[in-house]
Amino acid sequence: MIRTVESEPHASPPVLAAYSYCEAVTGRQARNFAYGIRLLPTPQRRAMSALYAFSRRVDDIGDGALAQDVKVARLEETRAVLTRIREDGIDDDDTDPVAVALSHAAGHFPIPLGGLDELIDGVLMDVHGETYETWDDLKVYCRCVAGAIGRLSLGVFGTEPGARGVDRAPEYADTLGLALQLTNILRDVREDAVGGRTYLPADDLAKFGCSAGFSGPRPPEGSDFVGLVHFEVRRARALFAEGYRLLPMLDRRSGACVAAMAGIYRRLLDRIERDPEAVLRGRVSLPGREKAYVAVRGLSGLDARYVTRRTVRRRA
Structure with missing residues (x-):
């Protein structure tokens, strides 16, 4: 592409x-x-x-x-x-x-417009009240509503001529979309519960004693909610690490765009990890000045270089 x-x-x-x-x-x-x-x-x-x-x-x-x-x-x-x-x-x-x-x-x-058909399919899952037993089940939904957006965006960005591994660019764009969507799910866990929706896999909820749901500002009695959040955060971080492999395949400004959007969500994930129960008390977000800072780092390439170094060290 x-x-x-x-x-x-x-x-x-x-x-x-x-x-x-x-x-x-x-x-x-x-x-x-x-x-x-x-x-x-x-x-x-x-x-x-x-x-x-x-x-x-x-x-x-x-x-x-x-x-x-x-x-x-x-x-x-x-x-x-x-x-x-x-x-x-x-x-x-x-x-x-x-x-x-x-x-x-x-x-x-x-632009692979079929990705928008996938988005519609994902929203139809919401309309029909789908729930997800396992992470593999939830991934199907996440690929429709977020991975597809990553692949659509790649159609606009394109890839740099001669970039190594460019045939895997759509895969990395898709994976980055999954990372963003899982972060969204963690951030909105109470809001979704109040609206009658549960996205986190039932297997994970049962493992950490959270099957009763999240309709209040406190975790379910006797649950390990912190353990659940940290488990999902680790999953999201692994997705970010894989998805960030897309960045060297993009030109400077497209890479900055992706680094800025992903960087905002990665920092949001950091906040959720530091205080997991905050997502039950209200909407966790970044102030505008911090978002602007992340955008500047993206344009300078700092976030991309930082994440790439961390990914290389983890794989070494």
């Missing part, structure tokens, strides 16, 4: 307006994602905003208060938009700005 777009693709005024809409959605709703993509050149940043805006639409359907059958119908309508983009493209004057922007981006970057 060699990077082929060096200059900004031609865009008509309606397409530029559509991209502006998607960038506004991204800036307003993407708390962590926006810090990374602002490091990209304009064409890639716009394409990533189109991907985000479409993904946000899918997530909002899944998280909304609609009846289950209505959610399923809306998700299938959204899938039909993807079919239109793949088969015929979307006219610049279409009334759906997200579809216009995504269609233009897909016409200029080798």
Whole structure:
């Protein structure tokens, strides 16, 4: 997946307006994602905003208060938009700005749009109330809602000519998505429980005495909640270490974007590890100034070099 777009693709005024809409959605709703993509050149940043805006639409359907059958119908309508983009493209004057922007981006970057079908499949799992017995089961869900986003993003980033092991770039992008999603699951464990959702594998919950769930600000009586969190943190760190092998395959600004987004989540994971019960008391997050600092480190390559050295030492 060699990077082929060096200059900004031609865009008509309606397409530029559509991209502006998607960038506004991204800036307003993407708390962590926006810090990374602002490091990209304009064409890639716009394409990533189109991907985000479409993904946000899918997530909002899944998280909304609609009846289950209505959610399923809306998700299938959204899938039909993807079919239109793949088969015929979307006219610049279409009334759906997200579809216009995504269609233009897909016409200029080798974006594997099937990843958005996978995202819809993952959200349908949420709609149908799927639960997960094992980590292997949960990985299927994580690959749909996050690994697919990593592979879609790689279509925008491309890879550097001559990069070693470049054939494994989609695999690493997918794995990095899993690391981010598992971090999300840990952060949102109580919020999800209150909403009737359980993502952590049932086997892991039983192993640490947490099968009763997390509806309150304290762990279940007699459980080893700290042990559970530390177990999942180690799993997430291993995924980060593997996924970071993608960074040397990207150009400087794409690598900075990925390093910034992943770095924010990695620091969030550090906070959760230091105080596991914090996720039961409220939403754990990083202040804006720390996110900005991580973005600067990503642009300078410091986070990438740091993680690469740690990964090499661990494998030695």
